[in-house]
Amino acid sequence: NIAARAVDAWKVYGSGEAQVIALRGVDVELEAGHFTAIMGPSGSGKSTLMHCLAGLDALTRGQAFIGETQITGLSDSGLTKLRRDRVGFIFQQFNLLPTLTAEENILLPLSIAGRKPDPDWYKTVITTVGLGDRLGHRPSQLSGGQQQRVACARALVAKPEVIFADEPTGNLDSRSGAEVLGFLRNSVRDFGQTIVMVTHDPNAASYADRVIFLADGGIVDEMLEPTAEGVL
Numbered sequence: 001n002i003a004a005r006a007v008d009a010w011k012v013y014g015s016g017e018a019q020v021i022a023l024r025g026v027d028v029e030l031e032a033g034h035f036t037a038i039m040g041p042s043g044s045g046k047s048t049l050m051h052c053l054a055g056l057d058a059l060t061r062g063q064a065f066i067g068e069t070q071i072t073g074l075s076d077s078g079l080t081k082l083r084r085d086r087v088g089f090i091f092q093q094f095n096l097l098p099t100l101t102a103e104e105n106i107l108l109p110l111s112i113a114g115r116k117p118d119p120d121w122y123k124t125v126i127t128t129v130g131l132g133d134r135l136g137h138r139p140s141q142l143s144g145g146q147q148q149r150v151a152c153a154r155a156l157v158a159k160p161e162v163i164f165a166d167e168p169t170g171n172l173d174s175r176s177g178a179e180v181l182g183f184l185r186n187s188v189r190d191f192g193q194t195i196v197m198v199t200h201d202p203n204a205a206s207y208a209d210r211v212i213f214l215a216d217g218g219i220v221d222e223m224l225e226p227t228a229e230g231v232l
């Protein structure tokens with residue numbers, strides 16, 4: 001069961017002298033219920049690959065799929081629906097709305113989509129995320145790790161087919177980072193959540209089931225059951 005897939009994926013930015021080839025014919029399948037990390041040097045195409053798989057950016061050539069849906073063929077409104085209903089995002093900068101409480105932030109994507117959370121599932125997510133009585137606090141009243149856990153809960157509560165996380169621990173100390181990664185890891189183990197994470201941190205990658213290494217726009221290696229030492 002494949003949750004996301006790229007087939008001969010090319011991405012070219014600009015033209016002429018300024019042309020940059022960010023992806024050079026990437027083929028990859030991401031299995032449902034797995035936690036995949038994407039690693040590689042700065043500029044190797046990690047963000048581009050993730051954005052094109054998530055429907056945030058369009059490939060120049062080739063195809064990208066979420067489940068059976070070929071997102072390269074979707075209209076703008078089709079893409080908006082895909083991003084709203086089928087994928088979740090976690091960013092390095094948390095991207096919480098400062099005027100809303102943690103709980104309101106968690107529920108925001110659902111309310112925008114006009115959906116109500118399944119009460120049992122909502123309770124499970126809220127319990128697992130471990131914010132306790134801080135659910136009524138605004139982001140500015142929370143630590144970085146707590147803010148990122150709010151962002152994780154916001155992504156998880158809509159039960160997306162894939163969660164895309166772009167350097168989710170990039171702004172956190174190692175202890176807060178471990179809490180966020182443990183939460184992501186457990187959401188794979190306990191709920192079968194599919195996660196794709198871009199990271200340059202070997203310790204973060206060790207939480208994944210599989211690491212894909214990019215260099216210069218292509219996949220150059222991969223590793224199953226990675227360890228922090230192994231991906232260094």
Ligand code: ADP
Pocket residue numbers: 013014020021022040041042043044045046047048049
């Ligand atoms: P990574 O996430 O591995 O750092 P990126 O996917 O961000 O790599 O970038 C891959 C290459 O594409 C880099 O050379 C980068 O400068 C270039 N690039 C990324 N986004 C753009 C853009 N919007 N316009 C032009 N070049 C871009």
Ligand code: ADP
Pocket residue numbers: 178179181182183185186189203206207208
């Ligand atoms: P719990 O007590 O719920 O298992 P932890 O945060 O200790 O919470 O761990 C969450 C998940 O992350 C567990 O599945 C654990 O196996 C995994 N995990 C914990 N530490 C690491 C690590 N350093 N590298 C990889 N996976 C880890």
